Amino acid sequence: MALNLSPELLxxxxxxxxxxxxxxRExxxxxExxxxSCGLIYPVRDDIPVLLVDEARRPG
Structure with a gap:
């Protein structure tokens, strides 16, 4: 499934x-x-980035 985020938003x-x-990253x-810089990974749900630190996860 391809991410549907506009280049302007990114x-x-x-x-x-x-x-x-x-x-x-698909x-x-x-x-996501x-x-x-810090490595946090933010989910993208229904083509909407969830940019909440509480919703992010650390790589690992």
Missing amino acids: AIIVCPDCHGDLVP TEDGG LVCQ
């Missing part, structure tokens, strides 16, 4: 925790955004 959103760049459940 150009302006940043990690709410550290303000690092977010990179989209998963079996849809997708991975912070390139």
Whole structure:
């Protein structure tokens, strides 16, 4: 399943925790955004990024 996020949106959103760049990644459940600075992984549900630190997970 491809992520349906516009390039304009991806150009302006940043990690709410550290303000690092977010990179989209497709998963079996849809997708997620991975912070390139702190490593937090934010879910994308129904093509909407959930940019809440409480909803993010650490890699591992």
